[in-house]
Amino acid sequence: MSDQGPFYQRDRSWHPPAFTPQYKTSILRSPQYPLLSLDNTISEMTGPTFGHNKLGPLDNDLIRNFAKTGDPIGQRIIVYGRVLDENARAVPGALVEFWQANAGGRYRHKKETYLAAIDPNFGGCGRAITDEEGRYWFRTIKPGAYPWPNGVNDWRPAHIHFSVFGHAFAQRMITQMYFEGDPMIWQCPIVSTIPDKKAIEQLIAALDRESTLPMDALAYKFDIVLRGRRSTMFENRMEGN
Amino acid sequence: MVQKLDRLKESPSQTAGPYVHIGATPNWVEITGVWNEDLGLVLVGPETKGERIVVQGRIFDGSGTPLKDALVEIWQADAQGLYNSPQEKRGKADPHFTGWGRQPTDGTTGEYRFETIKPGRVPYKDGRLMAPHITFWIVARGINMGLHTRMYFGDEEAANAECPVLARIEHKVRVPTLIASRSEEKGMPTYTFDIRLQGEKETVFFDI
């Protein structure tokens, strides 16, 4: 089936609105005018491509890609999944980038001031390009929860940030992955910007005992869904009437 | 129960947070030795065709303060008006121009800056030509979902006046929020495109 048409309209009730006062920074950073609806033009239906030649062999190994004197401290995990579109088809060749705090909940960033220790062996960034079936995977340590200035005692649940490029700029997205069974997911002012509980659950990776590496690393499965395109199959037939 | 539609829901967006640079431009935040170079910093090489330009500006929040922790991505056609993308079916774009750029806003001044080329015109879906433009995508702490907008060129008055996308902006008073002013800096044509997230001059953002 051909799917070269414009992208499905984004379901804005599934995404967080711009203005979410419980997340204070959004108050002054949320546009107030309505968005201008624009049927996709070629400017949105095209997008950059990233070849495998851009990637190094350790790009999807956060345990080793910054290590100086040994492995980073923390629970060793594998994160794997597929990038699909809304038509449930694989998105091959998608660049997936990820970044995270270390096991103590500390980011390696010059503006980060949390007192938890920096891990000399952990950088916290990685990337992968999906294969023909839309699959990606990486190895890392499980990030810690961390406090952040919002309320006087707000904490982020353990999470990994994801940035994904599909085949078109209209598919561009950034989101976060959470971990199955973490009670802090339901106490987070950023998670709760998403209005629908089912939508939040779409961001919770499942612990997958069958994919764990025995005596080595736990595994979490995290699929990502990008926008799908309308089929042009019916349109061609309609033209003559 | 009726039959099921075999569709999935798009993954919901979450903010890029304050540390988006760790993942997007690690070298810029001194995480060195992991990537050779940050992706998207350089758009133009010696063989790229087209007029060299600088695109710069700042992003202001509702209090008029520039964002110092944002990430800006641009996507544009080459000098002939072709996109360097497998989805481009109208011809072959300049192989020396990817059309995609990524820059953080400066941690002190809040400025972003791209060295690129002026794009050619590309058609609207009905075949009419749109005015030359650059697509922008902005993420930052406090922005729950990436914001799409477009930059148009202040010295393209005739093309802007007939652009079918600009014509769709009902409140004409808002059209100038998408138009960058041109000046010369160090001999380079420089377009300044400031983005306002809120206020009287809030930039037009698109639901694409």
Ligand SMILES: [Fe+2]
């Ligand atoms: Fe985070």
